[in-house]
Amino acid sequence: MKLALVSLLASTLVSSQISPPTTGDKPPPGSVTIGPIIYGGTGCPQGTVSENMNSDGTAITLLFDSYIASIGPNVPVTENRKNCQINVQLNVPQGWQYSIATIDYRGFLQLDPGVVAQQSALYYFQGSVDQDRCTTTFTNANNGDYTIRDKFGLATTVWSGCNAKANININSQIRLTAPAGKSGFITTDSIDSKVTHVYGVQWEKC
DSSP states (O other): OOOOEEEEOOOOOOOSSSOOOOTTOSOOTTSOEEEEEEEESTTSOTTOEEEEEOTTSSEEEEEESOOEEEESTTOOGGGSEEEEEEEEEEEOOTTEEEEOOEEEEEEEEEEOTTOEEEEEEEEEETTOSOEEEEEEEEOGGGOEEEEEEEEOOGGGOOBOOSSSOEEEEEEEEEEEEOOTTOOEEEEOOOTTSOEEEEEEOEEEEO
16 A cells, blocks of 8 residues: 655745745754654544654654545445544743644555545644644545645634644544445555645744
8 A cells, every 4th residue: 555644844834914934944953842642533543653853853754554434335334434633832931923834645546437535634723712623535536545635724824822832633533425336545645654734834923
């Protein structure tokens, strides 16, 4: 099975209310730490997720052991949809806030004619009403490796609060629908049962 990668990369934000960060305008290396990560769901059972942050605090990597949805004759209906609810706590130094700006998805799918797959994710900070959702629909014309990029609109880019611990909530799912007798699957799994999801962090001074 093909390697799948989900990357959430930082990008420049321009807004009438929030000035864009300048080059190199981010917390000192080592000043941002990852707190507890809480997760659960049919796509990420307990014990199947690990995490890492890069040295300058611009990306969080979550490693998944399994995340696949399938459909077809004799396939239980519970396999048609898989989800993962993740809560990531970042300990942010005083005077900084952060956001997520773009999302890259890479994965693999195989669908019979008439089968439809969807991948979607909802992102929000705990305690905030601001949120953003990205959804992509696939048919058998997309069979094989896929790469997509979703960009958040300027008005909907979500920023954390200043001078506090901020929890990012990520509610993602993959699902399939099919006519009778048709089969398919969509996966964010890989040959070695490891999937890398990188959540890019964009920084801004308060």
